[in-house]
Amino acid sequence: xxxxxxxxxxxxxxxxxxxRYSLLFQSESAYANARYQKDAGDLGxxxxxxxxxxxxxxxxxxxDNMLSSALLLEADLVSARLDYAGGHxxxxxxxxxxxxxxxxxxxxNGLQAINRTIYIGNASLVLGFExxxxxxxxxxTLRQQAAISxxxxxxxxxxxxxxxxxxxxxxxxxxxxxxxxxxxxxxxxLPVSGTLEARMLAVTFNNMAQRVQALVHxxxxxQNKLSEQLAQTLEAQALLQVEKERIEVTxxxxxxxxxxxxxNGKIDTVNDVAQQLxxxxxxxxxxxxxxxxxxxxxxxxxxxxxxxxxxxxxxxDVIKVGNQSLRNRMGQTITVEYxxxxxxxxxxxxxxxxxxxxxxxERRQLMQQISWQSNHDILTGLPNRAALATRFEQEVxxxxxxxxxxxxxxxxxxxxxxxxxxxxxxIGDEILKQAASRLHDFAGARHYVARLGGDEFVLLLPEMDxxxxxxxxxxxxxxxxxxxxxxDGEAVGMSASAGVAVYTGNEISADSLLRHADQAxxxxxxxxxxRYHFFDADLDEQVRTHHNRRTEVRxxxxxxxxxxxxxxxxxMRKARIVGMEALLRWQHPLRGVVGPGDFLPIVEHSDVIxxxxxxxxxxxxxxxxxxxxFDARWxxxxxxxxxxxxxxxxxxxxxxxxxxxxxxxxxxxxxxxxESSALSDIAHVRSIMLDCQALGISFALDDFGTGYSxxxxxxxxxxxxxxxxxxxxxxMLVDRDDLHLVSxxxxxxKSFGLGVIAEGVETMEHGAMLMRLGCDLVQGYGxxxxxxxxxxxxxxxxxDTAAMWQxxxxxxxxxxxxxxxxxxxxxxxxxxxx
Numbered sequence: 001x002x003x004x005x006x007x008x009x010x011x012x013x014x015x016x017x018x019x020r021y022s023l024l025f026q027s028e029s030a031y032a033n034a035r036y037q038k039d040a041g042d043l044g045x046x047x048x049x050x051x052x053x054x055x056x057x058x059x060x061x062x063x064d065n066m067l068s069s070a071l072l073l074e075a076d077l078v079s080a081r082l083d084y085a086g087g088h089x090x091x092x093x094x095x096x097x098x099x100x101x102x103x104x105x106x107x108x109n110g111l112q113a114i115n116r117t118i119y120i121g122n123a124s125l126v127l128g129f130e131x132x133x134x135x136x137x138x139x140x141t142l143r144q145q146a147a148i149s150x151x152x153x154x155x156x157x158x159x160x161x162x163x164x165x166x167x168x169x170x171x172x173x174x175x176x177x178x179x180x181x182x183x184x185x186x187x188x189x190l191p192v193s194g195t196l197e198a199r200m201l202a203v204t205f206n207n208m209a210q211r212v213q214a215l216v217h218x219x220x221x222x223q224n225k226l227s228e229q230l231a232q233t234l235e236a237q238a239l240l241q242v243e244k245e246r247i248e249v250t251x252x253x254x255x256x257x258x259x260x261x262x263x264n265g266k267i268d269t270v271n272d273v274a275q276q277l278x279x280x281x282x283x284x285x286x287x288x289x290x291x292x293x294x295x296x297x298x299x300x301x302x303x304x305x306x307x308x309x310x311x312x313x314x315x316x317d318v319i320k321v322g323n324q325s326l327r328n329r330m331g332q333t334i335t336v337e338y339x340x341x342x343x344x345x346x347x348x349x350x351x352x353x354x355x356x357x358x359x360x361x362e363r364r365q366l367m368q369q370i371s372w373q374s375n376h377d378i379l380t381g382l383p384n385r386a387a388l389a390t391r392f393e394q395e396v397x398x399x400x401x402x403x404x405x406x407x408x409x410x411x412x413x414x415x416x417x418x419x420x421x422x423x424x425x426x427i428g429d430e431i432l433k434q435a436a437s438r439l440h441d442f443a444g445a446r447h448y449v450a451r452l453g454g455d456e457f458v459l460l461l462p463e464m465d466x467x468x469x470x471x472x473x474x475x476x477x478x479x480x481x482x483x484x485x486x487x488d489g490e491a492v493g494m495s496a497s498a499g500v501a502v503y504t505g506n507e508i509s510a511d512s513l514l515r516h517a518d519q520a521x522x523x524x525x526x527x528x529x530x531r532y533h534f535f536d537a538d539l540d541e542q543v544r545t546h547h548n549r550r551t552e553v554r555x556x557x558x559x560x561x562x563x564x565x566x567x568x569x570x571x572m573r574k575a576r577i578v579g580m581e582a583l584l585r586w587q588h589p590l591r592g593v594v595g596p597g598d599f600l601p602i603v604e605h606s607d608v609i610x611x612x613x614x615x616x617x618x619x620x621x622x623x624x625x626x627x628x629x630f631d632a633r634w635x636x637x638x639x640x641x642x643x644x645x646x647x648x649x650x651x652x653x654x655x656x657x658x659x660x661x662x663x664x665x666x667x668x669x670x671x672x673x674x675e676s677s678a679l680s681d682i683a684h685v686r687s688i689m690l691d692c693q694a695l696g697i698s699f700a701l702d703d704f705g706t707g708y709s710x711x712x713x714x715x716x717x718x719x720x721x722x723x724x725x726x727x728x729x730x731x732m733l734v735d736r737d738d739l740h741l742v743s744x745x746x747x748x749x750k751s752f753g754l755g756v757i758a759e760g761v762e763t764m765e766h767g768a769m770l771m772r773l774g775c776d777l778v779q780g781y782g783x784x785x786x787x788x789x790x791x792x793x794x795x796x797x798x799x800d801t802a803a804m805w806q807x808x809x810x811x812x813x814x815x816x817x818x819x820x821x822x823x824x825x826x827x828x829x830x831x832x833x834x
Contacts, residue, residue: 005160013156017149021142025108028141032134033111036076040129043074044118047125051082055123058086067091076129084123097132101139111135163195170198174205186213207281214283259355260343263313265290268352277336277359279329294355297325297333312342312353326357335361377451379429380436388450388458392510395448395462399503406503407461407470410517411439411481414495414529416455421648423492430487431494438480458514467502467534474498474532482530497524498532526605549602556586556599557612563587564619565786568796569637569757572767573776577796579635579670581779582620583786584612604641613644614657621661623789624668630793637670637700645673646684651691658695666696672723674702682716689718700757704745714752722749726760726780733765746774 047070054062067080068091080091099106111131118125173190180188189209190202257274261267267290270282278285280293290309296302301324308319322337338357342350375387383391392408399406413419413435420428432455439457443449448460459477464470478498484491499521501513516535524533556562566580586594603609616638624636644650658666671692673685689699700721724745732739742758749756758770761780770778784795 006157009156009160013153020149021145024145025138025142028138029109029111032131032138036111036129036131036134037114039074039076040114040116040127043070043077044116044125044127046073047080047127048118048120051120051123051125055084055120058084060086060089064089064091070127074129075133076131077127078130079126079128081126082123083126084120096130097136099132100136105139106135109135109138166195166198170194170201174201177205181209186216210281210283256356256358259285259290259294260352261290261309261355262352263350265309265313265353267293274357277326277328277334277357279332290353290355294338294357295327297327301325308340309353312340313350315342315350322360334359377436380433380451382436382440382457383448383450385450385452388448388452389510391448391450392460392514395460396503396510396513399462400505402463403505404462405464405466405470407464407473408501408503408513408517409459409461409474409477409532410452410499410514410521411457411459411496412521413455413481414497414525416494418646418648419492419494423487427487427492431485431492434485435481435494435496438483439477442477442480458517464502470500470502474500478530478532495530497521497529499524499535500532501535549599550606550608553586553599553603554608554611556588557608557615561587561589562612562615563593563788564616564623565788566623566636566792567779567786568784568792568799569635569777569779570783571776572771572778577631577799578633578777579637580792581637581672581786582616582623582639584616584639585786600641604643607643609641610644610647613641614653617654617657618660621657621664621669625661625664627792628663628668630796635668635670635698637672639672639702642674645671645688650688651695654692654697655695667698670698670700670721672700672702686716686718693718693720714748719754721755721757724756724758724775726758729758729760729766729770729780730762733763733769739769742770742775743773750774 047066050066051063054066063082063084067082067089070080071077071091071093075097078093078096082089109131111134113131114127114129116127116129118127177188177190186209189206192199192202192206194202257277258269258271259267259274260269267285267288270278270280270285270293275281275285278293278295280288285293291302291305294305296305304321308321312319318339318341320337320339324336324338325333326336327333336357337360338355340353340355343352343354345351375383377384395406413431416428416431419431432451435455436449436451436457439449439459443459447462450458452458461470461473464473478496481496482494485494486492499517499519501516501520503513520533520535523536524531527533563585565583565585567583568577569579569581570576571578584596584600586596586599588594600609600612603612620636620638624634627634647653658664658669693699698720699718700723701717701719702723703725704722722745724742728738728741728745732742746756755777756775757777757779758766758775759779761767761770761778762782764782766780766782767778770776784799787795
């Protein structure tokens with residue numbers, strides 16, 4: 001194995017040397033170049049100062065002497081040429097400096113010759129430099145380092161050779177000793193010396209040889225004794241041998257450690273397992289006292305052992321002891337449990353003792369781990385709900401007895417489920433661990449923090465002086481939880497909400513305090529998140545009522561009490577029904593038909609709204625599947641709540657629902673979303689809309705104009721239809737501002753190439769005005785009220801627009817876009833039923 005290391009070591013050395021000398025070459029070259037450039041510049045400055053006085057009154061001899069001396073000052077200078085009014089002088093180095101580096105080395109280096117012109121008044125001085133000496137300095141440095149590296153490599157391979165030689169010598173020695181041992185020389189031993197491997201091998205071999213020698217010696221003794229008594233006890237000898245072999249096999253095969261002693265506490269036998277655990281070979285342990293080999297790590301344990309064994313020798317009962325620390329011969333400590341009992345003769349006389357023990361270190365560690373896990377959260381390491389319950393009751397009792405405030409703070413991370421779904425569970429787990437660490441750091445030794453599960457944490461703040469102290473602590477903690485979380489080098493923004501209940505000494509349980517904190521947390525959530533809220537007893541009943549009503553709505557969904565009503569959509573110009581809007585109703589067993597405004601707001605901030613939304617989609621598609629035989633061109637519109645629409649799995653779930661109705665083309669489904677819900681996260685909403693449109697589904701912006709509409713939002717949202725809110729349509733005949741708004745929305749839709757439909761059409765005049773403004777699609781009570789699905793086809797069959805439509809189309813505008821009403825105010829139904 002060691003010889004195989006030569007190749008990888010050589011490769012590593014080659015790589016290291018290559019990198020080192022590349023860096024060294026660059027460093028030395030840069031330094032030499034800097035010195036080379038600096039010396040050239042300094043010489044130029046010096047000659048400028050020195051030649052200036054001599055040029056004032058030109059002295060050719062002085063000038064020539066200065067140029068010659070410059071060649072002596074700078075070894076890299078090879079030529080100096082001076083042109084002045086009195087003539088031209090040159091100083092050339094007759095013999096260039098000796099280049100003690102190979103010619104190819106200069107090609108690798110970046111040092112170049114320098115020609116520098118210096119103007120001294122009307123004279124010009126041209127200096128020429130060659131980098132012979134800097135290159136020589138770089139070459140000498142590299143050559144010196146190469147020599148050092150060669151020495152290091154030689155040392156490394158010499159050491160490897162020594163190691164290989166030592167191992168070969170060790171293997172030869174082992175082979176020789178083994179051969180001698182096999183040939184009967186049982187007293188031969190390996191010297192314990194050399195490398196760690198050699199010493200360990202020698203110790204192992206010597207222990208084995210010693211046990212074999214002892215066994216052979218014992219067998220020889222037995223054989224000698226048996227030979228002496230062979231004549232008198234030959235049948236007795238066979239029985240003794242059989243019993244001896246049975247005992248030896250039994251002791252060798254027992255999985256536990258076994259030590260036997262005589263009546264004086266001297267060791268008789270030690271089986272293999274006991275030798276391994278105590279570190280004492282049987283040959284050396286035999287004859288020693290039990291407590292010298294079976295050493296318990298504390299005085300109390302050792303004292304108990306001696307006392308127990310004395311009772312055994314006196315005829316006492318079996319002794320069983322657990323969780324003792326056994327220190328072996330090498331000083332290592334393990335956990336054991338042991339059983340001691342007497343060895344008795346056929347006449348029930350005590351002849352010695354047997355000690356059976358086993359290593360239970362792993363079992364004890366496992367029990368400790370199980371105990372820890374039962375009271376701690378595996379992911380974060382914080383105490384769990386079970387541990388919190390015990391500590392919570394203790395803190396409540398302390399607060400009651402010592403008369404101080406105890407604040408119970410329930411935290412959860414805002415929008416954690418969305419982050420977990422979009423970024424992945426690994427990122428979510430990392431955020432939970434970092435949040436737990438911040439809570440733990442804040443809690444310190446004074447406070448107590450636990451994780452309930454999911455993204456919920458509880459913090460107990462005992463010994464608070466007043467509510468202001470609680471608020472100050474919460475401000476610090478909320479700021480800590482709102483810092484960015486670093487996950488895989490990326491910063492993830494996350495905030496938290498908290499509910500706080502304060503115990504002031506009244507008779508209340510820990511469970512009730514935690515429930516109050518949970519209710520306060522709910523208030524913090526619905527009021528905007530990223531804040532904390534104190535429990536208010538006056539709101540407790542309201543929260544309970546809200547929770548009960550939310551449960552009632554969920555039950556209505558499960559019990560099949562929800563219904564869909566349908567309101568027709570009319571193309572006035574073509575006098576044709578183009579589709580239906582599905583509207584939710586609750587068929588309450590006591591209250592009758594209940595509109596959505598009475599129950600949807602109760603569940604719009606919970607996942608119940610998602611379950612209701614998916615039920616509506618399925619019911620609408622099922623109904624559309626039945627109606628396609630009557631009119632295959634109808635489009636059904638379904639309103640989607642913001643919480644439902646912005647779920648990470650919305651498109652995936654919608655695709656699965658569409659697959660349940662293969663006979664319904666996706667382009668027959670239109671989703672209506674509120675403008676205000678779309679603006680909460682416009683980038684996310686745009687992405688979902690584009691994915692749905694790829695399936696063929698169209699979108700309408702419902703109640704357009706009631707929110708914060710802007711052309712930039714409209715440009716970014718890929719809607720297909722704008723829906724003018726009924727509040728503008730109903731009053732547009734009497735309110736000039738509403739009429740302007742309706743006209744503006746219609747113009748805006750046309751500018752962006754979108755369709756437009758108006759709600760709230762109740763009279764013929766409404767329809768006529770909308771047609772004149774360019775809006776042909778309408779719905780409202782003037783056409784039909786929402787109706788159950790089984791009434792729709794009968795209503796469509798009886799619907800007739802021809803008689804009244806001709807008159808409606810001829811009506812003059814009853815309201816001018818730029819002035820007062822242009823006609824009468826009498827109103828009449830827009831359409832009639834035959």
